[in-house]
Amino acid sequence: MERDLTENFRLVREGVQSVCNNFGDDYWLARDTDGVFPHEFHGAMAEAGWLGITMPEEYGGSGLGVGEAAVMMNTVAACGAMTAASSVHINMFGPHPILVFGTEEQKQKHIPPLVRGEEKVSFGVTEPNVGLDTTNITTFAEKVDGGYIVNGRKIWNSTAQQATRILLLARTQKREENKDPTKGITIFYTEFDRKKIEVQLIHKMGRKAVDSNMIFFDNLFIPDEDLIGEEGMGFRYILHAMNPERILVGAEGVGIGQDALRRASKYALEREVFGRPIGMNQGIQHPLAENWMELEAAWLMCVKAAELFDAEQPCGAEANASKFLGAKAGYNAAVQAVMTHGGMGYAKEYHVERLMREVMITRIAPVSEQLISSFIAERVLGLPKSY
Numbered sequence: 001m002e003r004d005l006t007e008n009f010r011l012v013r014e015g016v017q018s019v020c021n022n023f024g025d026d027y028w029l030a031r032d033t034d035g036v037f038p039h040e041f042h043g044a045m046a047e048a049g050w051l052g053i054t055m056p057e058e059y060g061g062s063g064l065g066v067g068e069a070a071v072m073m074n075t076v077a078a079c080g081a082m083t084a085a086s087s088v089h090i091n092m093f094g095p096h097p098i099l100v101f102g103t104e105e106q107k108q109k110h111i112p113p114l115v116r117g118e119e120k121v122s123f124g125v126t127e128p129n130v131g132l133d134t135t136n137i138t139t140f141a142e143k144v145d146g147g148y149i150v151n152g153r154k155i156w157n158s159t160a161q162q163a164t165r166i167l168l169l170a171r172t173q174k175r176e177e178n179k180d181p182t183k184g185i186t187i188f189y190t191e192f193d194r195k196k197i198e199v200q201l202i203h204k205m206g207r208k209a210v211d212s213n214m215i216f217f218d219n220l221f222i223p224d225e226d227l228i229g230e231e232g233m234g235f236r237y238i239l240h241a242m243n244p245e246r247i248l249v250g251a252e253g254v255g256i257g258q259d260a261l262r263r264a265s266k267y268a269l270e271r272e273v274f275g276r277p278i279g280m281n282q283g284i285q286h287p288l289a290e291n292w293m294e295l296e297a298a299w300l301m302c303v304k305a306a307e308l309f310d311a312e313q314p315c316g317a318e319a320n321a322s323k324f325l326g327a328k329a330g331y332n333a334a335v336q337a338v339m340t341h342g343g344m345g346y347a348k349e350y351h352v353e354r355l356m357r358e359v360m361i362t363r364i365a366p367v368s369e370q371l372i373s374s375f376i377a378e379r380v381l382g383l384p385k386s387y
């Protein structure tokens, strides 16, 4: 996006862009091929201080808002799609439960190493038999002397091959033992102990370099000091981080779409068929113009949601709408970019097929379009809960 609404946004975009400029198409295509985590990019972002953008200054961060983080992730996604975005994304919202509900000691211990890029964290919510219905998770943390013993399994854990820590949601009370299904779920931030956690890679459509996994806990011991907040309140804590995450995923979808649209417009101008640029045909240019309008509108929703969040106003509807609109606008632009390139859209050297594969994640995770629509129908339109 050429026009940023505030001076802060402009400065963030320029700063992040100057890091991104060192990582071109060849770098991201190589990671898409070899599947090696983009350590150099992650390290460069840490070195430039961007990993702590939303963390308070006393823990090494910059103390900026979700608005600035959205600009950052929009810029990052326009550079290296979801491979770039997911390599740093969890730093933006992952430590949120520690920050809001953790003790001072936990904040001092855990946040600075994340900001410096020394620690990497995996996020453990989804389970093989329990997708969006989070209160049905069965991974169990049993109370023992000095801590908890965890058994169970999770799926889709990003960066579990790299992680030194895990932010884990587990039951400490069986669902049937409490009338309120959201109670009895607890959040831990603990060492990723590979002797007790088996990690199996999932081969997937895109974002090959940021691994996704199944993980199995076999009597993992978590000390009491790694419990975040109050036992049994983890579901509520995790909700706290959901709105910023949705805004950022929306901003990432928009970023990928903007990159795809830039490539499509360039190709439409350069490629000549029947003696004139293909972009002279309305059948080529009108869908691209529509992509631009969708991306602009989605970005404005992201900014609105971020402003509400940063002003501590309710923003559930806007945050969900950001994620829905950003992902869809990004996806539409990526598909159109492939179509605009004709046969070359299918060739890796033009990069748009990679963008199309990667942007798909933003439509699926961390919450699906159906569940967002149900949320808007129920909470905004006052319709009956449908599930």
Ligand SMILES: Cc1cc2nc3c(=O)[nH]c(=O)nc-3n(C[C@H](O)[C@H](O)[C@H](O)COP(=O)(O)OP(=O)(O)OC[C@H]3O[C@@H](n4cnc5c(N)ncnc54)[C@H](O)[C@@H]3O)c2cc1C
Pocket (backbone or CB within 6 Å): 122, 123, 124, 125, 126, 130, 131, 132, 133, 155, 156, 157, 158, 212, 361, 364, 365, 366, 367, 368, 369, 370, 371, 374, 386, 387
């Ligand atoms: C690349 C990738 C990375 C991920 N990273 C992580 C991670 O780091 N940590 C983590 O914990 N999880 C992660 N996830 C998991 C992700 O959050 C889930 O895949 C997502 O929440 C959807 O859950 P599910 O796949 O189990 O779908 P399901 O819950 O099985 O749903 C399947 C489909 O049915 C639809 N559906 C279900 N119920 C209803 C209903 N009542 N009405 C209408 N439609 C319905 C859903 O919308 C969806 O389209 C990741 C996923 C991917 C693909």
